[in-house]
Amino acid sequence: MVHEQDIAQLFARIDASRDDLVALTRDLIRFPTINPPGADYRAICDFLGARMSAHGATVEFVRAKGVPDDSDEFPRWNVIGRFSAPEPGPCVHFNSHIDVVETGLGWTVPPFEGVVKDGRVYGRGACDMKGGLAASLIAIEALIGCGLLTRGSLECSGTADEESGGFGGVGHLARNGWFDRGRVDHVIIPEPLNPDRICLGHRGVWWAEIEITGAIGHGAMPFLGVNAIAGMGDLLKLIEEELMPRLGNRVTAMPCMPEGARRATLNFNSVHGGQPEPGDGRPSPVVADRCRLVIDRRYLVEEEFTEVKAEIIDLLERVKSARAGLDYSLREIMTFEPTMTAPDAPLVKTLDHWIERLFDRPATLIASPGTYDQKHITRHGSVRACVAYGPGILDLAHQPDEWVGIEDMLMSAKVMAAAALTLLRADAEGA
Ligand SMILES: [Zn+2]
Numbered sequence: 209m210v211h212e213q214d215i216a217q218l219f220a221r222i223d224a225s226r227d228d229l230v231a232l233t234r235d236l237i238r239f240p241t242i243n244p245p246g247a248d249y250r251a252i253c254d255f256l257g258a259r260m261s262a263h264g265a266t267v268e269f270v271r272a273k274g275v276p277d278d279s280d281e282f283p284r285w286n287v288i289g290r291f292s293a294p295e296p297g298p299c300v301h302f303n304s305h306i307d308v309v310e311t312g313l314g315w316t317v318p319p320f321e322g323v324v325k326d327g328r329v330y331g332r333g334a335c336d337m338k339g340g341l342a343a344s345l346i347a348i349e350a351l352i353g354c355g356l357l358t359r360g361s362l363e364c365s366g367t368a369d370e371e372s373g374g375f376g377g378v379g380h381l382a383r384n385g386w387f388d389r390g391r392v393d394h395v396i397i398p399e400p401l402n403p404d405r406i407c408l409g410h411r412g413v414w415w416a417e418i419e420i421t422g423a424i425g426h427g428a429m430p431f432l433g434v435n436a437i438a439g440m441g442d443l444l445k446l447i448e449e450e451l452m453p454r455l456g457n458r459v460t461a462m463p464c465m466p467e468g469a470r471r472a473t474l475n476f477n478s479v480h481g482g483q484p485e486p487g488d489g490r491p492s493p494v495v496a497d498r499c500r501l502v503i504d505r506r507y508l509v510e511e512e513f514t515e516v517k518a519e520i521i522d523l524l525e526r527v528k529s530a531r532a533g534l535d536y537s538l539r540e541i542m543t544f545e546p547t548m549t550a551p552d553a554p555l556v557k558t559l560d561h562w563i564e565r566l567f568d569r570p571a572t573l574i575a576s577p578g579t580y581d582q583k584h585i586t587r588h589g590s591v592r593a594c595v596a597y598g599p600g601i602l603d604l605a606h607q608p609d610e611w612v613g614i615e616d617m618l619m620s621a622k623v624m625a626a627a628a629l630t631l632l633r634a635d636a637e638g639a
Contacts, residue, residue, distance in 0.1 A: 297360025340398025387589025400600025433495030
C-alpha cells in the first residue's frame with residue numbers, strides 16, 4: 209500500500225533535488241560518448257558507478273567482449289547498479305543508453321557543455337537520453353533518501369551502443385541473464401517520448417539484401433547478355449504496384465505514432481547496379497550482370513515473419529521466370545520481431561495512474577515506428593513487462609541544439625519514483 213504521506217515526502221524530495229538533477233544532467237552531457245565509434249564509455253560508467261555506490265548500490269561493470277564493435281580502443285562498457293532492500297521482493301529496472309549520435313552541423317551552443325538557459329539543459333544527448341538517465345537516478349535516490357525502499361530492489365543501468373543496434377549494450381546483457389524473470393520484473397527505459405506518453409513497444413524489422421544476377425555481354429550487343437538492372441526494374445515495379453498497396457491495407461492494433469506507422473511498410477534502402485565506374489566516370493561498355501537492392505521492411509505484430517519473407521521470394525520467382533537467364537539470391541541482414549507489452553500489464557497501469565495524477569489527464573499509449581533496446585529485453589531476456597517512458601520531446605532527438613526541459617525531468621522523475629514504489633508494494637500484497 210502506498211500512503212499519501214509517503215508520496216508527498218517523495219515529491220517534495222524530488223522538487224528539492226532540482227539543482228542536483230540539473231548538475232547531474234550536465235555532468236552526463238560532458239562525456240562525449242559519440243557512437244560510432246563508441247567513445248568514453250568506461251569514463252561515464254565509472255562516473256555512474258561511483259554515484260550509485262555512494263547511494264548504497266552494488267555496482268557491476270560488464271564489457272561486451274566478443275561483440276563485433278568491441279575493441280581495446282573502443283571497449284563496450286556497461287554499468288549496472290542494484291539497490292536492495294533488506295526484505296526480498298520484486299525488482300524494477302531503469303535502463304538508459306549512454307551513447308549519443310554525432311553532433312552534425314547547425315549548433316548555436318557548445319554540444320558537450322550542458323548549457324542551461326530558459327529552464328532547459330542543452331547538449332548532444334540532453335534529450336536522447338541523458339536527461340532520462342538523470343531523472344531515473346534522481347527518482348531512485350529520492351526513494352532511498354526517503355527510506356521508502358523497504359522491500360525488493362531497484363536497478364539502474366547505463367548501457368552502450370543503442371544507437372547502433374544495442375548489441376554491445378542491452379543485447380549483450382540480455383543474452384547473459386541480466387534481464388531474466390526472477391532477477392528483474394519490470395523494466396522502464398526512459399527514452400524521450402514526452403513525459404505524458406507510455407511507449408508499449410515497436411514494430412518488427414527485416415533488413416535484407418537482394419541480388420539479381422544476369423549475364424555480362426558487350427554494351428553494343430545487349431541482346432547477347434542478360435541485364436540484371438532490367439530484372440531489378442521488374443522487381444521494383446512489382447513491389448511498388450502490387451506489394452506496397454497490400455502492405456498499406458494491413459493496419460495494426462498497436463498505437464504506433466506517427467499514424468502512418470500503423471501500416472506495414474517497405475523502404476528501398478539502396479540500389480547498386482552494374483560495374484563500378486572508374487574515377488573519370490567512363491565505365492566499360494558491358495551489360496550489367498548484377499544489381500543489388502537493400503530493403504527495410506517494417507512489419508506488424510499481426511504479421512507472420514515467414515509470410516513477410518515469402519511474399520518477397522514470390523515476387524523474385526516471378527521476376528526470374530519472366531526473363532531467361534536471370535537469377536537471384538537473398539541475404540538477411542537483420543531481423544527483430546515486433547514486441548509489445550500488454551496495455552493492461554501492471555507496469556503500464558501503474559505508470560498511467562501516476563501520469564494521470566500528475567498531469568491531470570490519462571497517459572497516451574503509443575508504440576514506436578522504429579526499434580529500440582526493448583527488442584533485446586523481450587527477445588533474449590524473459591522479462592515481459594518493459595516499456596519506454598521518460599522526459600524529453602521525441603522530435604528533438606538527434607537534432608542540433610537538442611535540449612531537455614528541467615520541469616519535464618522533474619515531472620517524469622516523480623512518475624518513475626511513484627510508479628516504482630507502487631510496483632514494489634503492490635506485489636507485496638499479492639496483487
Ligand atoms: Zn535513445
